[in-house]
Amino acid sequence: MKLFHAFITILLCIAALTAQSRTLDEIKKDGKIIIATEGAYPPFNYFQGSKLTGFEVELGDAVAKKMGLAVEWKSLTFDALLAGLRQDRWDVVMASFGITEERSKAVGFTSPHYCSGGVIVSKDPAIRTAESLRDKVVAVQTGSTYFESVKKLPGVKEVKNFPQDIDARSALINGRVDAWVSDLFAVKIALETNPGAGLKMGRFLFVERIAAAIKKGNPTLTAAYDKALAELMTDGTYKNLSEKYFKGDIRCL
Ligand code: ARG
Numbered sequence: 001m002k003l004f005h006a007f008i009t010i011l012l013c014i015a016a017l018t019a020q021s022r023t024l025d026e027i028k029k030d031g032k033i034i035i036a037t038e039g040a041y042p043p044f045n046y047f048q049g050s051k052l053t054g055f056e057v058e059l060g061d062a063v064a065k066k067m068g069l070a071v072e073w074k075s076l077t078f079d080a081l082l083a084g085l086r087q088d089r090w091d092v093v094m095a096s097f098g099i100t101e102e103r104s105k106a107v108g109f110t111s112p113h114y115c116s117g118g119v120i121v122s123k124d125p126a127i128r129t130a131e132s133l134r135d136k137v138v139a140v141q142t143g144s145t146y147f148e149s150v151k152k153l154p155g156v157k158e159v160k161n162f163p164q165d166i167d168a169r170s171a172l173i174n175g176r177v178d179a180w181v182s183d184l185f186a187v188k189i190a191l192e193t194n195p196g197a198g199l200k201m202g203r204f205l206f207v208e209r210i211a212a213a214i215k216k217g218n219p220t221l222t223a224a225y226d227k228a229l230a231e232l233m234t235d236g237t238y239k240n241l242s243e244k245y246f247k248g249d250i251r252c253l
Contacts, residue, residue, distance in 0.1 A: 020088070020217075021085075021088050021091065021214070021215035021217070021218045021221070022088070022091055022218075022221075023218065023220055023221065024220040024221045024224050025220070027069065027091060027221065028068070028069070031069065031070060032064075032069055032070040032071060032072050033064050033067070033069045033070075033071055033072070033091050033092060034071075034072045034074060034089075034090040034091045034092070035060050035064070035071055035072070035073055035074070035090060035091065035092045035093070035094055035212075036073075036074040036075070036076055036081050036084060036085070036089070036090040036092070036093050036094075036095070037052070037056060037057065037060075037073065037074070037075055037076075037081070037093070037094050037095045038075060038076065038077065038078045038081065038095045038164075039052050039075035040078075040164045040165070040166055041054070041078075041095065041096060041164075041165055041166075041186065042054060042166075042186065042189055043055055043185060043186070043189050043245045043246075044056045044095075044096045044183075044185070044186070045057050045075075045094070045095055045096070047075075052073050052075060054245075055114075055241060055242070055244075055245040055246070056094045056095070056096065056113070057073065057094075058241050059094075059113060059229075059232070059238070059241055060073075060092070060094045060212075062232050062237050062238075062241070063225060063228045063229055063232065064228075066227075066228035066231055066232060067224055067225070067228045074089075074090055077163055077164075078095060078141060078142070078143055078144070078163070078164070078165075079142055079143035079163070081093045081095050081097075081213075082097070082103065082106060082107055082213060085107055085213055085214070085215055086106065086107065086215060088215065091214070091221065092212050092213070092214055092221075092225065093107075093212060093213040093214075094113075094212045096183065096210050097109075097210065097211065097212075097213055098145045098208035098209065098210055099112065099208065099209050099210070099211050100145060100148075100208075102148075103213070106216075107213040107214070107215060107216060108213065108214050108215065108216045108217075108218065108222060109211040109212070109213055109214075110211045110212040110213075110214060110222055110225050110226055110229065111211060111226045111229055111230070112209040112210055112211045112251075112252045113210060113211060113212065113229060113238075113251075114210050114242075114250040114251060114252065115207065115208070115209050115210065115250065115251070115252035115253070116183050116184045116185055116207070116208065116210060116250065117183070117184055117204045117205070117206055117207035117208055118145060118146045118149055118181050118182065118183065118184075118204065118205045118206050118208070119181065119182070119183075119184050119187050119201055119202060119203065119204050119205065120132075120133065120179055120180075120181055120201075120202035120203055120205060121172060121179060121180045121181070121182065121187050121190070121191075121199055121200065121201055121202065122172070122178060122179040122180070122199070122200060122202060123172070123175070123197070123198045123199060123200065124178065124179075124200075125200055127178060127179050127202060128200075128202030128203055129202060129203050130153055130203070130205055132202075133150070133153055133155075133156050133178075133179060134154075134155035134156065135155060135156075135157050136156060136157055136178035136179055137157050137158045137160060137177045137178050137179075138150050138156055138158070138159050138160065138177060138178065138179045138180070138181060139160045139162060139168035139169075139171040139172055139176075139177040139179070139180045139181075140159060140160070140161060140162070140168055140180070140181050140182070141161070141162055141163070141164065141165040141168055141182070142161040142162060142163050144165070145206070145208055146181040146182055146183075146205075147159065147161060149181070149205050149206050150181050150205070153205075160176075160177055165182055165183075165186060168180050168182065169182065169186075169190050172199065173194060173197045173199070179202075181205060184204070185245075185246060185250065187199075187201055188201075209252050212225065233251060238251065
């Protein structure tokens with residue numbers, strides 16, 4: 001009996017390890033692709049009332065439409081997204097993930113859908129550069145490239161983690177931290193929507209290419225996604241969307 005149990009356990013482990021993400025054909029048969037995002041990262045993915053929207057959500061809808069698919073959106077906490085992808089709980093993640101070496105070990109990335117970077121924000125005009133973060137308390141979103149980057153800076157007093165980027169932003173607005181590091185475009189929105197808060201944008205800490213993530217070993221899905229995105233980039237759809245949200249074209253050059 002014990003042997004039998006061990007045998008079943010081994011079988012289950014093998015099944016889990018070899019679990020396959022849905023192929024393009026399987027998704028096509030189903031008619032809808034499942035895309036997971038966070039929904040708390042304006043202007044890229046956020047809720048307007050009960051409606052999930054934003055640049056990435058509209059772009060994801062357009063990519064799926066080009067692929068002849070409907071989308072089922074799911075929204076989860078940022079740090080649960082890539083893990084769920086690896087467990088085949090969704091087909092794609094679109095949540096402003098920068099392509100990093102570390103992440104590329106765990107998941108595959110599509111072609112980038114925009115280029116941006118992490119910038120320093122503070123109320124103190126003297127805090128603008130990496131060097132000026134010395135002895136300071138800096139707020140960042142948990143699991144983000146901002147966290148990774150600030151962690152490596154010498155002399156920073158404390159890196160405060162927040163599950164949502166908007167909470168890291170609030171911590172700065174409320175004066176609980178000295179600085180906040182986030183995406184250039186997320187910061188621009190924050191400055192616009194909080195004109196009285198006295199936030200000032202400093203320098204870039206790094207630049208990054210942002211892409212959708214697809215489970216490793218799913219070449220047909222990745223190729224179809226990339227083809228659809230490339231078409232949107234030439235037929236004017238991408239440009240219109242980018243103009244709508246950013247008053248400019250934010251594609252990678
Ligand atoms: N670009 C940053 C990164 O790659 C932050 C992404 C945050 N995305 C979000 N949906 N909150 O880590």
